[in-house]
Structure formats: structure tokens, C-alpha cells
Amino acid sequence: MRLKARIFIFSLLWLIGLIFGATSCATNPTTAAALPRFHGGSDADVVLRFSSWNSIFITQPDTRRDGFLPLYNREQVAVALGELSAPRNLAVVLLSEFYSNAQAVELAQDWRPLLFDRGFKRFVLLRGSTLNIDGLPVLYDSATTAADDTTAQALALAALAPAARTDAPHPSSAASR
Numbered sequence: 085m086r087l088k089a090r091i092f093i094f095s096l097l098w099l100i101g102l103i104f105g106a107t108s109c110a111t112n113p114t115t116a117a118a119l120p121r122f123h124g125g126s127d128a129d130v131v132l133r134f135s136s137w138n139s140i141f142i143t144q145p146d147t148r149r150d151g152f153l154p155l156y157n158r159e160q161v162a163v164a165l166g167e168l169s170a171p172r173n174l175a176v177v178l179l180s181e182f183y184s185n186a187q188a189v190e191l192a193q194d195w196r197p198l199l200f201d202r203g204f205k206r207f208v209l210l211r212g213s214t215l216n217i218d219g220l221p222v223l224y225d226s227a228t229t230a231a232d233d234t235t236a237q238a239l240a241l242a243a244l245a246p247a248a249r250t251d252a253p254h255p256s257s258a259a260s261r
Contacts, residue, residue, distance in 0.1 A: 119211075119221040119222055119223065120221070120222045120225075121218075121219050121220065121221060121222065122176075122208060122210050122217060122218060122219065122220050122221075122222050123218050123219070124174065124208070124218075125176075125216065125217045125218040127173070127174050128144060128174050128175070128176045128208075128217065129144075129145075129170045129171045129172060129173050129174050129175065129204075130142065130144060130145070130165065130168065130170055130172075130174075130175045130176070130204070131143045131144035131175075131176045131177075131178065131217065132161065132175070132176070132177045132178065133178045133213070134177050134178060134179055134180075134191070134195075135180060137157060137158040138157045138158075139155060139157075140155070140156045140157070140158070140160075140161045141153045141154075141155065141156070142154075142156070142161070142164060142165075142168075145168070145170050147164070158198075161198075162198055162202070165198075165199070165202045165204075166202050172202070172203040172204045172205060173204070173205050173206060174204070174205070174206045174207075174208065175199045175204040175206070175207050175208070176207075176208050176209075176210060176217060177191075177195050177199075177207070177208070177209050177210070178210050178211075178212060178213060178217065178220070179191060179209055179210065179211050179212075179223065180211075180212075180213055181211060181212070181213070183211075185223075188209065188211070188223045188224070191209065192209050192223065192224035195207060195209065196224075196226060200226075206225075206226050206227050207224070207225075207226045208222060208224065208225045208226070208227075209222070209223040209224035209225075210222060210223065211223055
């Protein structure tokens with residue numbers, strides 16, 4: 085009887101592990117598929133790779149010193165962007181896949197003034213970490229999102245993470261404005 089109980093418990097634990105493993109890393113297929121893709125890599129004047137506010141790299145234009153990309157924090161990247169002699173039409177920020185959609189909403193709101201205060205006319209937030217930024221999902225594009233972040237794209241992103249924007253109006257109310 086003890087052997088049957090052990091086999092039953094082992095089988096039950098194995099089944100629970102299988103179910104947990106199969107569902108814990110599942111991605112909502114509408115999340116990434118519903119987002120537009122970026123196709124303006126050749127137009128980007130500045131490309132920043134964001135890991136955290138203490139780990140930011142400027143990968144375009146080439147800012148290497150002694151062969152290495154300098155690591156910036158928030159204050160340092162603000163100064164470096166202000167000192168760049170590059171055009172200021174389009175800034176692209178690459179966000180790693182480890183950030184949730186709720187965090188992406190908050191980061192877009194933080195990056196927008198940082199870049200616009202330094203003269204950039206357009207800001208795009210992408211999800212990905214590849215060298216080629218073309219084809220990456222667009223999380224935020226200032227060209228299609230109003231300054232108050234209540235347009236359809238910002239609301240769609242916020243809808244993916246409702247906890248991030250509890251004060252955001254419903255998308256149908258934004259269209260009636």
C-alpha cells in the first residue's frame with residue numbers, strides 16, 4: 085500500500101509540475117502580435133539600450149571610449165544626450181523583454197520629457213535587445229501618441245497592464261474628445 089501511495093503522490097506532483105511548467109512561461113499571443121513593428125532604424129539619430137536607470141548605453145551614434153561603450157545612469161545619459169552633436173529628429177530606446185507592459189508604460193512617461201527637453205522631436209520605445217532594431221515591437225511612439233498619453237496607442241499599451249494606469253480613461257472615451 086505504501087508503494088501505491090508513493091507512486092500516486094509522485095504522479096500527482098509530476099502532473100502539477102507539468103501543468104505549471106507549461107503555463108507559467110506562456111505568452112499572451114495578442115500582446116506582441118497586436119503591437120506595430122518598427123521600420124525606421126536608418127532614421128534613428130540616437131539609439132539607447134536601457135536595462136535600468138543605472139545601466140544605459142548609447143549605441144548610436146558610436147560613443148565608444150577606448151573601444152568600450154560607456155555605461156550611463158539617468159543623470160549621466162541626460163548630460164551626454166545634451167552634449168551630442170547628432171541630429172535630434174528620432175531617439176529610439178530599446179527596452180529588454182524583462183520589463184512588464186506596466187513598467188513600459190511608466191518608462192515611456194519617464195523617457196519622453198528626458199528626450200524632448202534635449203531637443204528630440206520624436207521618441208520611440210521598442211521591446212528587444214537585438215542589434216537590428218527594424219522589426220521590433222513598438223511599445224510607444226510619440227508621433228502617434230499625444231503628450232498627455234491618452235490616445236489610442238497609450239491606452240492600448242495601458243490596457244495590456246491595467247494596474248499601471250488605473251486613472252486612464254476607457255479608449256472609447258478618448259475617441260470622443
